[in-house]
Amino acid sequence: MDNTVTINDLELIIEQLQAENAALKAELSEVKANNSWLMELISSSRRKRFGVSSEKTVYDGLTVQLSYEMDEPEGLVVIHGENVEPEIQAEKPARARPKKQGEMSTRLPPGMPVEIVECMLPDDAMKNENGETLHPIGKELVRRELDIIPPKATIIEIWRTSYASRENELNGETVSIVKAPLPEQVIKGSMCTPATAAYIIYQKCVMGAPIYRQWQDWKRQGIPIEKQTMINWVIRCSEDYFEPIYDELHRKIVKEKFLNSDGTTLQVLREPGKTPQSESCIWQYRTGSGAEHPIILFEYQPDKKQERPKAFLEGFAGYLTTDGSSSYNGLPPGIILTGCFSHVNHHFTDALRCLNESDRPGSLAFIGKNFVKEIFDIERSIKDMTFEERFKIRNEKAAPVLDAFHKWLKSKEPYIAAKSKIGKAINYALNQWERLIQYLNDGHIECSNNIAEVSFKTLVVNRKNFLFATSVAGARATAVLHSITETAKASNLDPFKYMAFVLRTAAGKKIRTDPVLIETLLPENAPQSCWRLSSQKNSDKTGNLPR
Numbered sequence: 001m002d003n004t005v006t007i008n009d010l011e012l013i014i015e016q017l018q019a020e021n022a023a024l025k026a027e028l029s030e031v032k033a034n035n036s037w038l039m040e041l042i043s044s045s046r047r048k049r050f051g052v053s054s055e056k057t058v059y060d061g062l063t064v065q066l067s068y069e070m071d072e073p074e075g076l077v078v079i080h081g082e083n084v085e086p087e088i089q090a091e092k093p094a095r096a097r098p099k100k101q102g103e104m105s106t107r108l109p110p111g112m113p114v115e116i117v118e119c120m121l122p123d124d125a126m127k128n129e130n131g132e133t134l135h136p137i138g139k140e141l142v143r144r145e146l147d148i149i150p151p152k153a154t155i156i157e158i159w160r161t162s163y164a165s166r167e168n169e170l171n172g173e174t175v176s177i178v179k180a181p182l183p184e185q186v187i188k189g190s191m192c193t194p195a196t197a198a199y200i201i202y203q204k205c206v207m208g209a210p211i212y213r214q215w216q217d218w219k220r221q222g223i224p225i226e227k228q229t230m231i232n233w234v235i236r237c238s239e240d241y242f243e244p245i246y247d248e249l250h251r252k253i254v255k256e257k258f259l260n261s262d263g264t265t266l267q268v269l270r271e272p273g274k275t276p277q278s279e280s281c282i283w284q285y286r287t288g289s290g291a292e293h294p295i296i297l298f299e300y301q302p303d304k305k306q307e308r309p310k311a312f313l314e315g316f317a318g319y320l321t322t323d324g325s326s327s328y329n330g331l332p333p334g335i336i337l338t339g340c341f342s343h344v345n346h347h348f349t350d351a352l353r354c355l356n357e358s359d360r361p362g363s364l365a366f367i368g369k370n371f372v373k374e375i376f377d378i379e380r381s382i383k384d385m386t387f388e389e390r391f392k393i394r395n396e397k398a399a400p401v402l403d404a405f406h407k408w409l410k411s412k413e414p415y416i417a418a419k420s421k422i423g424k425a426i427n428y429a430l431n432q433w434e435r436l437i438q439y440l441n442d443g444h445i446e447c448s449n450n451i452a453e454v455s456f457k458t459l460v461v462n463r464k465n466f467l468f469a470t471s472v473a474g475a476r477a478t479a480v481l482h483s484i485t486e487t488a489k490a491s492n493l494d495p496f497k498y499m500a501f502v503l504r505t506a507a508g509k510k511i512r513t514d515p516v517l518i519e520t521l522l523p524e525n526a527p528q529s530c531w532r533l534s535s536q537k538n539s540d541k542t543g544n545l546p547r
Contacts, residue, residue, distance in 0.1 A: 033417055108146065109533035115147070153223055156193065158182060184508025187236050194503035197237045200230055202496040205478075205485045206458070210466035231474070238477035241502055244511045246297065246480045248518050249487065250312075253295045257318035258288035258444045260452040263304060263325065264460060267468040268475045271302060282479055283308060286455050288321075290387060290444045293524040294490035296455050298479040300472075306330030319442065321449050324432045339435035342448035345372040347425035354421050364412060364422050368429070371405040379447055387443030394440050402437055405429075455486055488530075491523040498523065498530040 118139070126134050163178040186194050203209040211234065215227040253259065265279040274280075281304045286296040301308045304327045313320070317334035323343050331337070351365035360366055378398045382390045409430050416423040429436070439445040459482045469475035485495040502521050511517055519525065 033419075108144070111533040151199065153221065186241075186503050186507045187233060188508070190233065192233045194500050194507060197233055197503055198496050198499035200234055201237065201481050201499055202485070204234070204466075205462065205481050206489075206495050208458075208462045208465050210462075213465075231470075234481070235473050235477045237503065238480050239473075241506050241511060242480050242484050242499075244518050245502070245521055246483055248515075248522065249295050249297060249483070252293075253285060253287060253297060254313060254316040256287050256291060256295075256316075258290065258321075258442075259285055259313075259316065259318065260288060260321045260446075260449055261285050261309065261328070262323060262449060262452040262456055263327065264456060264463075266300065266463065266475060266478075268302075268470075268472060269468055270471050271475075272472070274302065280475065281308070282459065282475075283312065284452055284456055284459075285309075285312060286452055288444055289446060289451055294487065296486040296490055297483045298459065298486075300475040300479040319438065319445050321439075321446060321452070322435075323449055324428070324435065336438060337435045338438040338445055339432045340447075340449040341372055341375055341436060342450055342453070344425070344429050344432070344436070345369060345376075347421070347428050348372060351421035351425045364416070365425065367408070368405075368422075368425060371401065371408065374401050375405075375447060390443035391440075394443070399440060402440075406433060409433075455490075458482070458486060487523050488526075491526070492532055493523055493526055493530045494532050498526050501526060501530050 120136075121134065128134060160182060161180050163180075165176060167173075186192055186197055200211065200214060203214055204211060211230050212227055215225070215230055218225055261284060263281055263283045266282045267276075267278075268274075268280045269276045271278070271280060280300065280302045283299045283301060284296070285299070287294050299308075299312055304325070306327055306329060309328055310330055310332070313331065313335060319336050319338050320328070320331070321338045321340065322328050323340050328337055348365050348369040352360055352363065352369055355363055355365065375398055378394070378401070382393050385393070409426050413426055413430060416426055418424070418427060436447075439447045459478075462482075469478055484499065488495040488498045505521060506517065509517065511521075
């Protein structure tokens with residue numbers, strides 16, 4: 001048997017080994033990429049669970065200069081052809097603690113009631129050591145204290161007087177009895193007063209106390225009102241009195257030109273056609289920072305389909321700032337979607353935190369984050385300016401930065417794994433680019449959706465307390481009542497006083513059929529008694545800096 005190996009055989013074996021080696025290298029590269037991706041997921045998951053929520057990092061203070069040229073060596077941050085290694089700035093000296101502007105007592109609202117306590121000598125101490133009688137020669141204010149009186153429950157008995165004619169009685173005629181009119185009830189046949197209903201809603205929607213906790217507290221105070229009774233009161237007040245106001249605010253908000261929108265989940269236990277474990281949605285729509293009368297509306301819907309915002313925004317034409325969710329893709333052409341640079345910053349921050357400390361300075365995530373930082377620095381510098389000035393400076397200063405940022409994103413996209421954190425950050429920015437640059441078109445548009453995120457904070461915190469809505473009616477009431485309280489807060493109103501005013505004024509009336517009454521009850525027309533003690537209602541209704 002001939003065992004000789006020819007040169008051709010050796011060449012064939014070598015080619016096979018080289019092919020196998022190349023396949024193993026490709027497989028190893030894929031394994032490493034998957035391993036890196038999984039480690040990023042683990043790191044991100046741990047950080048979301050145990051880390052801080054703030055996106056500020058120590059790298060926000062680096063001296064970074066960004067280049068408008070994209071052909072420089074990798075790992076360097078460049079400006080006008082100069083290579084500048086990123087350096088950490090010298091540690092800033094601790095800021096001196098600001099001097100007090102006086103004791104807290106001098107900064108209390110002037111409208112609060114004042115109780116005076118006079119400290120005087122007792123009668124047996126009105127003589128000095130020589131036996132001479134003392135007399136007052138003056139008094140001084142020594143200090144002011146803040147005293148909190150817990151809310152108290154009072155039983156209100158409604159007595160009605162009946163009247164009749166004495167002459168009819170004396171003449172033996174039929175006596176006509178006249179009875180005094182009774183005050184209208186918020187809920188007929190109920191012991192609930194306007195203040196009681198407003199207090200329950202205030203505790204739930206503003207202070208985050210679920211009704212079952214309020215029920216327990218009432219029981220401890222000896223008030224045996226059942227939990228379901230309190231829930232029924234809240235839903236009835238929402239449907240009869242606050243929903244008509246909500247609908248009128250809805251009609252007004254779609255006439256605005258600049259809106260913000262966002263969404264979050266809500267679990268509803270008894271929802272038709274869905275399991276208790278499924279999640280529904282709470283949508284938010286609010287006016288921009290420059291609106292004359294701020295409006296913040298929440299809407300309950302069973303899902304996040306594109307039909308939901310489309311139906312709510314029917315009749316709206318203007319700019320809508322969102323987080324880039326696909327739920328907004330089906331809106332009509334009259335609505336121009338604008339993007340959120342805070343979400344871009346979030347993706348680059350997430351990618352930066354997945355790197356080792358030593359790899360962060362000069363990384364792609366670091367450079368992308370600093371592009372966004374420069375955009376926000378420009379916004380901070382113009383926040384006190386008029387909308388016209390903002391428009392002008394944005395196009396002078398921000399537009400070149402955006403052009404450079406876009407070129408940098410396009411140059412890095414082909415070489416980055418799409419599944420990686422930095423790949424997701426780059427792809428998100430590129431996919432949203434047309435929406436992101438829309439804020440250059442008008443000074444009223446914000447470059448982020450932060451105003452909507454902040455407006456959602458109260459509801460999201462409250463959701464952690466009440467966990468879920470039992471029924472669709474409860475979910476709808478939650479959305480309506482949070483709309484009323486958040487709009488009241490944005491209008492510099494006291495939410496409790498405003499809701500009590502609405503319930504007292506509209507008690508027993510068919511508010512839906514009375515447009516004049518609804519207009520009177522809107523937050524923008526609330527009386528001075530509903531204003532916050534610490535501020536004038538009309539000084540700044542948006543809560544933002546004056547333009």
